[in-house]
Amino acid sequence: MVTTKIAKKTEKKSNLSLPIYSIEGKEQKTIELPKEVFDVAENKSLLTQAIRVYLVNQRQGNVKIKTRSEVIGSTKKIYRQKGTGKARHGAIKAPIFVGGGVAHGPKQKDYTLKFNKKEKKIALFGALTIKLKEKKIFGLEEKALTMKPKTKVVVNFLNELKLKGKNNLMIMRKMEKNNLVLAMRNISNMSFVDVSSLNPYMILKSSSLIFVENALEVFKSKIK
Secondary structure, three states: OOOOOOOOOOOOOOOOEEEEEOOOOOEEEEEEOOHHHHOOOOOHHHHHHHHHHHHHHOOOOOOOOOOOOOOOOOOOOOOOOOOOOOOOOOOOOOOOOOOOOOOOOOOOOOOOOOOOHHHHHHHHHHHHHHHHHOOOEEEEOHHHHHOOOOHHHHHHHHHHOOOOOOOEEEEEOOOOOOHHHHHHOOOOOEEEEEHHHOOHHHHHHOOEEEEEHHHHHHHHHHOO
């Protein structure tokens, strides 16, 4: 009699826990992250498109010149048509004269690219998933917002997490002037943003992400 053993498939559970640290760099607790945000399929083409759209939309097309019809000035003929020995001219606003209009110059142009709202959300969650897999996401307890506004305290925090000298991004619930912001603003390679303005370009460009604890609650409304 031949017996066959059926191997049971064991599903690997993704590690969606995030340690929350105090401003002294000590781990206080661990929270569970929503899998709808931090455990989604990676779509490289969509991430590429999201970054391209973001960078292109930073381009300003506000360069503008004035043509001879837009320049303020007299329309009177500057001298008689014949008998002067000079070329015929009708107005001082011609491009050939100083202060006149410009011929064939640049005009205002809108370089804005549109990005589907649903695709934007998928790209954002995909970038966060990549950073979590790389173990480059950290949590900071909410009490840090009311810390003493001392830069040295934040520097010590980065030292404890071995993040000093790296391109770190602090993510807060909303952009406001608080003691944490005052303490961070003099640190090189340290930037901060509110969670609503977070985008894939900022995430992938940064070496590490540091979420203030209450900022993670905003993602609950983004899941729907």
